[in-house]
Amino acid sequence: MRITILTISDRASRGAYEDLGGPAIDSWLRRTVTTPMEISRKIISDGFETVRDELIALCDRETVDMVLTTGGTGPSPRDLTPEAMRAVLAKEFPGFGELMRRASLEHVPTAILSRQTAGTRGKTFILNLPGAPSSIDVCLNAVFAAIPYCLQLIGAGHMETDPAILEAYWPGRLNSR
Amino acid sequence: MRITILTISDRASRGAYEDLGGPAIDSWLRRTVTTPMEISRKIISDGFETVRDELIALCDRETVDMVLTTGGTGPSPRDLTPEAMRAVLAKEFPGFGELMRRASLEHVPTAILSRQTAGTRGKTFILNLPGAPSSIDVCLNAVFAAIPYCLQLIGAGHMETDPAILEAYWPGRLNSR
Amino acid sequence: MRITILTISDRASRGAYEDLGGPAIDSWLRRTVTTPMEISRKIISDGFETVRDELIALCDRETVDMVLTTGGTGPSPRDLTPEAMRAVLAKEFPGFGELMRRASLEHVPTAILSRQTAGTRGKTFILNLPGAPSSIDVCLNAVFAAIPYCLQLIGAGHMETDPAILEAYWPGRLNSR
Numbered sequence: 160m161r162i163t164i165l166t167i168s169d170r171a172s173r174g175a176y177e178d179l180g181g182p183a184i185d186s187w188l189r190r191t192v193t194t195p196m197e198i199s200r201k202i203i204s205d206g207f208e209t210v211r212d213e214l215i216a217l218c219d220r221e222t223v224d225m226v227l228t229t230g231g232t233g234p235s236p237r238d239l240t241p242e243a244m245r246a247v248l249a250k251e252f253p254g255f256g257e258l259m260r261r262a263s264l265e266h267v268p269t270a271i272l273s274r275q276t277a278g279t280r281g282k283t284f285i286l287n288l289p290g291a292p293s294s295i296d297v298c299l300n301a302v303f304a305a306i307p308y309c310l311q312l313i314g315a316g317h318m319e320t321d322p323a324i325l326e327a328y329w330p331g332r333l334n335s336r
Numbered sequence: 337m338r339i340t341i342l343t344i345s346d347r348a349s350r351g352a353y354e355d356l357g358g359p360a361i362d363s364w365l366r367r368t369v370t371t372p373m374e375i376s377r378k379i380i381s382d383g384f385e386t387v388r389d390e391l392i393a394l395c396d397r398e399t400v401d402m403v404l405t406t407g408g409t410g411p412s413p414r415d416l417t418p419e420a421m422r423a424v425l426a427k428e429f430p431g432f433g434e435l436m437r438r439a440s441l442e443h444v445p446t447a448i449l450s451r452q453t454a455g456t457r458g459k460t461f462i463l464n465l466p467g468a469p470s471s472i473d474v475c476l477n478a479v480f481a482a483i484p485y486c487l488q489l490i491g492a493g494h495m496e497t498d499p500a501i502l503e504a505y506w507p508g509r510l511n512s513r
Numbered sequence: 514m515r516i517t518i519l520t521i522s523d524r525a526s527r528g529a530y531e532d533l534g535g536p537a538i539d540s541w542l543r544r545t546v547t548t549p550m551e552i553s554r555k556i557i558s559d560g561f562e563t564v565r566d567e568l569i570a571l572c573d574r575e576t577v578d579m580v581l582t583t584g585g586t587g588p589s590p591r592d593l594t595p596e597a598m599r600a601v602l603a604k605e606f607p608g609f610g611e612l613m614r615r616a617s618l619e620h621v622p623t624a625i626l627s628r629q630t631a632g633t634r635g636k637t638f639i640l641n642l643p644g645a646p647s648s649i650d651v652c653l654n655a656v657f658a659a660i661p662y663c664l665q666l667i668g669a670g671h672m673e674t675d676p677a678i679l680e681a682y683w684p685g686r687l688n689s690r
Binding site for chain 3: 427429430431432434435451456479481482485486490491505507510
C-alpha cells in the first residue's frame with residue numbers, strides 16, 4: 160500500500176507557513192489503517208499546471224495506490240486543485256465531495272465553499288482534503304469507510320482498517336454493522 | 337407512457353449472470369404507476385459506445401418517455417454508464433444523484449462510490465439506478481415523486497402513481513402533503 | 514457593494530407575467546445586509562446566449578460584486594440558465610446547489626429538478642435562485658452565511674449582515690456560534 164500525501168500551498172512550499180495539513184493526514188492514516196503502508200509526503204505550490212503534472216506523475220509513473228491532497232480547493236484565485244483534478248481524473252466520484260461538504264457543514268457554514276472531490280486515474284485513487292487539520296479529520300471520518308472497497312475495485316492494493324477506529328465496508332463480506 | 341428498462345452488464349448480457357436489476361425495476365413500476373405503460377426490457381454489455389449508442393437510439397429513434405438503467409455506475413474499469421450519460425444528456429439534474437446517494441448512504445457507506453445521475457435528451461427522461469435490487473428500491477422511493485412533473489415539463493407522456501404507495505408531487509396541484 | 518438581481522424569464526421579460534422573484538430577492542437583501550448596497554434589477558428573456566452575454570457583461574464590464582439570478586434552472590426546454598453558467602463561470606461551487614436543493618427538499622420533492630448552482634468569474638460571485646418567492650427565501654437562508662467570506666476571498670467588496678437575522682461566518686473571526 161503506497162500512499163502519497165500532497166500538500167498544495169504557495170506559502171507552505173516556500174516555507175512561509177508550517178504545513179499542518181500533511182502531518183494531520185499522516186497521523187490519521189497511521190491511527191486508522193492496519194495494512195503496512197509506505198507513506199511519502201510532498202509539498203508543492205498552488206497552480207493548475209503544478210498540481211496537474213504532479214498528480215499525473217504520481218498516478219502514471221509512480222503508480223501509488225492512493226493520493227491524499229490538502230489545500231487549494233477554495234474560492235481564492237490561486238486555489239486550482241479542482242481544475243487540476245478535472246484534467247487528471249478518468250472517473251470522478253461526486254459522492255465524496257457531497258458527503259465531505261455535508262459533514263463539514265455541521266461545523267462551519269463556509270463548508271459549501273469547498274470544491275473538493277475524488278476520483279481515479281488508472282489504479283490510483285485521489286481524494287482532496289481541506290487545509291485545516293480539524294476539517295481533515297471530519298472529512299476522512301466521513302468518507303473513509305468506502306475507500307478500501309474502492310481500491311479493490313480499481314485494482315489497487317489491499318487495505319484493512321482497525322474496526323475499533325473506523326470500520327471499512329465490504330459489500331458481500333459479513334460486516335458487523 | 338413508453339418506458340425502457342436497460343440493464344447494463346457484461347455478465348448479464350452474455351448470460352453468465354441472471355439479471356436481477358431489470359426485473360426489480362419492472363416490478364417496482366407495476367406496483368407504483370397507475371397510468372397504462374408499455375414497458376420494454378433490454379440487456380446490453382458495459383462500455384462507453386454500447387451504452388451511448390443505445391441511449392441515443394431510445395431517445396432519438398424510439399422516443400420513449402423514460403429510460404431506467406441499472407448497472408455500470410461504479411468505480412470498476414468497465415463501469416462507463418456515467419461517461420455515456422455525459423455524451424447523451426442535453427440537461428443533467430445533479431439533484432437526483434445527490435438524493436439517491438444520500439438515501440443509499442443510510443444503508444451502506446459505499447453509496448458514495450456510485451456515479452449515478454439523471455437528465456433529459458429531447459422528450460426522454462433517463463435515470464441511472466444501481467445494480468442491486470435492494471438499492472434499486474431505495475433509490476426509486478427517494479426520487480420518484482419528482483418524475484411525473486418532470487415528464488410533463490419536458491413534453492413526455494402523462495404519468496400518475498398510486499398515492500397509497502408513492503405520491504407524485506405536482507406544484508400548483510392540491511397535494512395531500 | 515454593487516449587486517445585480519437578474520430575473521430570467523421569457524414571460525416576465527415581455528410583460529406577460531409579473532416578476533415576483535426579483536422583488537423577493539431585493540426585499541430579502543434589504544432585510545439582511547447592513548452594508549450600504551447599490552442594487553440594480555434587470556429582467557431578460559430565457560435562452561443560452563441572452564443569459565450568457567448578460568452575465569459576462571455584469572462580471573467583466575460592470576464588475577458588480579454579486580449577481581443573484583432567479584429563473585431558468587428547471588427541466589423545461591427554455592430553462593438554460595445552468596448552461597449559460599457553465600460557459601461563464603471560472604470556478605463553480607457545487608456545495609451551493611447541493612445545499613439549496615437539500616433545504617428545498619424539506620418543502621417540495623420536486624426540488625431535485627432544480628439545476629441551480631453558484632460560482633465566480635473574476636471578482637464577481639454569481640448565485641442562481643429558483644423562480645418562486647417562497648423557495649427564494651429558503652435558498653438564501655440556507656447558503657447566505659458563507660457568502661460574505663467568499664466575497665472577501667475573491668477580492669469583491671466587504672459585506673456585513675444583521676446577526677439577528679442571519680449571522681455570516683468568518684473563519685478565524687470570533688463568531689457567536
